[in-house]
Amino acid sequence: MNKSEKARRQFLTRIGQGVAMAATGGLIWSYLIKEQANAAVLAIRPPGALDEPDFLAKCIKCGQCVVDCPYDTLMLAAPGDQAPIGTPFFKPRDIPCYMCEDIPCVKACPTGALDPALTDIDDARMGLAVIDIENCLSWLGLRCELCYRVCPLMDRAITTETNPRKISKHAMFVPIVHSDACTGCGMCEEACPTQEAAIRVLDPSLVQGKIGEHYRLGWKIDTKVTQDFKPVPRKGKGTKRPQGPAPGQDYLNEGISYD
Amino acid sequence: MQASERNIKLGPNGKPIRYYQVPKTLGGKLKAWRYMILRRILQFSTLLLFYGTFNWEWKLFERPVLSGNLSGSEILGLIPLADPFAVLQILLTGHWLENSVLIGALIVLAVYALIGGRVWCAWVCPINPVTDFAGWLRNRLGIANAISFNRNLRYTILVLTLVLSALTGVAAFEWVSPISMAHRGVVFGLGLGWMAVAGIFLFDLMILKHGWCGHVCPLGAFYAQVGRVAQLRIAFDTPTCTHCGECARVCPEPQVLNLKKASVAHMVASGECTNCGRCVTVCPEDTLKFDLRSHIKRSSITEPESVLPKEEKTI
Numbered sequence: 376m377n378k379s380e381k382a383r384r385q386f387l388t389r390i391g392q393g394v395a396m397a398a399t400g401g402l403i404w405s406y407l408i409k410e411q412a413n414a415a416v417l418a419i420r421p422p423g424a425l426d427e428p429d430f431l432a433k434c435i436k437c438g439q440c441v442v443d444c445p446y447d448t449l450m451l452a453a454p455g456d457q458a459p460i461g462t463p464f465f466k467p468r469d470i471p472c473y474m475c476e477d478i479p480c481v482k483a484c485p486t487g488a489l490d491p492a493l494t495d496i497d498d499a500r501m502g503l504a505v506i507d508i509e510n511c512l513s514w515l516g517l518r519c520e521l522c523y524r525v526c527p528l529m530d531r532a533i534t535t536e537t538n539p540r541k542i543s544k545h546a547m548f549v550p551i552v553h554s555d556a557c558t559g560c561g562m563c564e565e566a567c568p569t570q571e572a573a574i575r576v577l578d579p580s581l582v583q584g585k586i587g588e589h590y591r592l593g594w595k596i597d598t599k600v601t602q603d604f605k606p607v608p609r610k611g612k613g614t615k616r617p618q619g620p621a622p623g624q625d626y627l628n629e630g631i632s633y634d
Numbered sequence: 635m636q637a638s639e640r641n642i643k644l645g646p647n648g649k650p651i652r653y654y655q656v657p658k659t660l661g662g663k664l665k666a667w668r669y670m671i672l673r674r675i676l677q678f679s680t681l682l683l684f685y686g687t688f689n690w691e692w693k694l695f696e697r698p699v700l701s702g703n704l705s706g707s708e709i710l711g712l713i714p715l716a717d718p719f720a721v722l723q724i725l726l727t728g729h730w731l732e733n734s735v736l737i738g739a740l741i742v743l744a745v746y747a748l749i750g751g752r753v754w755c756a757w758v759c760p761i762n763p764v765t766d767f768a769g770w771l772r773n774r775l776g777i778a779n780a781i782s783f784n785r786n787l788r789y790t791i792l793v794l795t796l797v798l799s800a801l802t803g804v805a806a807f808e809w810v811s812p813i814s815m816a817h818r819g820v821v822f823g824l825g826l827g828w829m830a831v832a833g834i835f836l837f838d839l840m841i842l843k844h845g846w847c848g849h850v851c852p853l854g855a856f857y858a859q860v861g862r863v864a865q866l867r868i869a870f871d872t873p874t875c876t877h878c879g880e881c882a883r884v885c886p887e888p889q890v891l892n893l894k895k896a897s898v899a900h901m902v903a904s905g906e907c908t909n910c911g912r913c914v915t916v917c918p919e920d921t922l923k924f925d926l927r928s929h930i931k932r933s934s935i936t937e938p939e940s941v942l943p944k945e946e947k948t949i
Contacts, residue, residue: 393790401794408802408809431804432727435720435735436814437706438822442688442698451818453825460809461705461818485706485714485735486724 411459416578418458419465419559421449422472422499423481423489433488436461440480440489446473449480467561467576472501474527474560497528502559502576503583504533504552511573514549516540522563522574523550531556533563550574554583645876654880654916669911673757680704680758684821704758704817705808706735714738719856723805726796743860749909751861755847755854756910760816764831765847768838769886780841785848785889785906788855795852807852844886861905868907868914869925870896881913881922901930 415427421440424430440463441449448470452458463480465472474496481489493499504522512519513535526533531553538547552574561576642650657663664671683700684707686692692699697710706716716738724731746754756762798806808814812830819827834846847854875893882888890904891913902913902922913922 397790397794400791401798404794404798404806404810405802408798408804408806411809412804428803429729432729433724433731435706435716435724435805436808436818437702437716438688438818439702439706439708441822442701451822453819453823453827454815454830455826461814483701483708485708485716485732485738487732491732 414457415459415462416581418452418462419467419502419561419576419578421463421465421480421489422474422478422496422501422558423484423491423493424501425488425490430488431459431462433486434462435486435488437485438463439483439485443479443483445475445479446470448472465561467502467559467564468572469565471561471565471576472499472558473562474499474558497556497558499558499560500579502561503554503579504557504559504561504563504574504576505582506550506552507573507575508549510569510571511550512569513547516545516547518548519568520548520550521566521568523548525562525566527560527562528556528558532558554579645878647873647876649874649876649919651876651878652918653878654918666915669915673910674763676757677760677763681760681817681820684817688821703814703821704760705814706738708738713741715742718743718860719853720805720808722856723795723799723808726799727803727805728800746857746860747863749866750864750907751857751859751905752854752908753861753864753866754857755851756908759813759853760820761813761831761834761846761851764816764835765838765844766886768835769844772839772843777840779843783842783845783849785887787849788852788858791850792852792855811853812846813851813853848887858905861907864905864909865927866909867925867927867930868902868909869923869930870899870901871921871923872897872900874919875921876919878918880916880918884912884916886910886912900933901925901927 412431415431420430421444425433436451438451441451448465449463450456450465452460452462452464454460456464458464476496478493478496478499481491481493484491506514506522508514520535523529523533523535533550533552535548535550538549540547559576564572564575567574645651657666680700683692684703687699687701694710697712698708699710701708701711702715704717705720706714708714714734714737716735718739721731721735721739795807812827812834815824815827815830819825837845838847842849870893875897877893882891885891887904887906887908890902890907892904895904896902909924911924914924
């Protein structure tokens with residue numbers, strides 16, 4: 376190995392070492408970011424917050440929404456809080472969002488992380504109220520319905536249904552949340568009189584299921600699928616039921632008589 | 635040769651080398667510390683304005699004085715300001731931003747392009763008092779470096795910040811920045827943010843001199859690039875320099891005081907200079923002064939006979 380080749384090897388090794396250091400640092404760095412981003416579902420965001428990946432990218436963590444919030448609802452996440460560092464969030468049990476009609480937090484946002492297209496606060500989707508029916512006073516049979524009374528969208532986001540109470544003659548007034556109207560403001564959570572709130576606002580992705588496209592709710596005549604559905608006319612003799620044994624094998628019950 | 639002559643060393647300009655004397659009077663000390671005092675006033679009053687506007691609802695003309703923090707803010711509800719480095723990172727994630735923050739970032743960028751990019755570092759950044767204190771203390775205690783890094787490490791981290799922003803989809807430095815944690819913390823609540831600040835303090839005190847600001851910080855690296863075109867510079871009056879080395883001893887970025895380059899350019903041209911003014915106050919010959927780049931260029935043209943130092947030594 377001559378001198379120049381040795382120098383060349385050393386040079387290439389140096390470059391390799393530099394790249395390896397940068398890559399290692401970059402991987403640890405990305406991990407820190409990923410870990411923080413995972414905490415995002417625990418944070419209830421201000422009104423108008425974009426979908427989480429876009430919100431996390433666009434929020435510059437300036438806190439102007441926090442400054443302009445007249446009820447001191449919003450906070451900026453400090454390191455150690457259950458939200459990615461520096462992003463605005465609120466704890467509804469402490470101070471809920473009072474749903475200002477002029478939405479000052481959205482107006483304060485300089486980046487558009489809080490969507491300026493949100494002009495009607497009733498369209499905000501900060502989270503979804505969820506009732507723990509095992510610990511809800513109303514569901515236990517007591518009169519309460521505080522969440523229903525304080526809900527700014529009473530009879531839309533929270534309704535009550537009357538059920539007969541077992542054993543006694545009284546009726547139960549059970550609150551039910553409707554996800555199509557609930558803004559996630561958290562006034563219900565703040566008002567809930569139980570020791571630990573029996574109704575609380577959570578990120579919808581933590582609590583909402585999804586039935587999937589392949590289910591057809593045939594009895595729901597207002598669903599599009601049902602309206603489009605037209606019964607295929609049977610071939611042959613009108614509506615006459617097919618005769619004889621049903622198709623398929625009944626081998627499990629072979630030898631049993633039903634008479 | 636007489637004894638008195640032997641004891642006096644001469645600089646490359648033929649003049650005897652004098653050294654910086656710490657002033658004995660309070661007035662002299664205050665004069666020597668004038669830039670440091672001004673820097674602390676600016677650093678703390680900026681944070682105080684943010685704090686007062688948020689916590690005490692300070693208003694001027696019925697408008698909030700300074701709303702937000704150093705990542706993004708608004709003066710009197712009218713003039714937006716934003717951290718151009720943060721905005722650059724967000725744009726690299728593939729998200730376009732509202733005009734307000736883009737204008738704010740351009741305003742800040744324009745101001746620093748005029749007065750020196752790293753004026754941010756020495757005059758505004760909340761981490762600067764922490765690292766300055768660590769630097770002062772390590773000098774007092776005579777602590778040696780535990781490790782050494784090339785100062786260009788920060789440019790690697792700068793590039794890494796931009797690449798990771800594009801790859802992870804979030805502003806990579808903003809998510810780990812101890813600077814943002816500090817100024818956000820002062821205004822909106824610190825949480826565990828003190829850990830990051832303490833970490834930087836210990837790193838600068840025990841591990842590496844000027845470790846964070848001089849080697850690691852990508853925001854400083856970004857502003858160093860902005861500062862390449864800056865107007866406000868430290869002018870270097872070549873004929874008066876005796877190469878005593880006092881400036882480089884107090885400078886947090888001593889590589890910018892390359893006297894060979896400075897005597898050619900008649901100024902400290904490097905964007906890595908933070909315009910902190912330390913060198914100006916310690917120079918016993920008044921060789922170094924704040925001046926405008928355009929003015930320095932003009933006066934260097936009118937003085938073609940300016941003497942180059944005989945011994946072109948790098949400190």
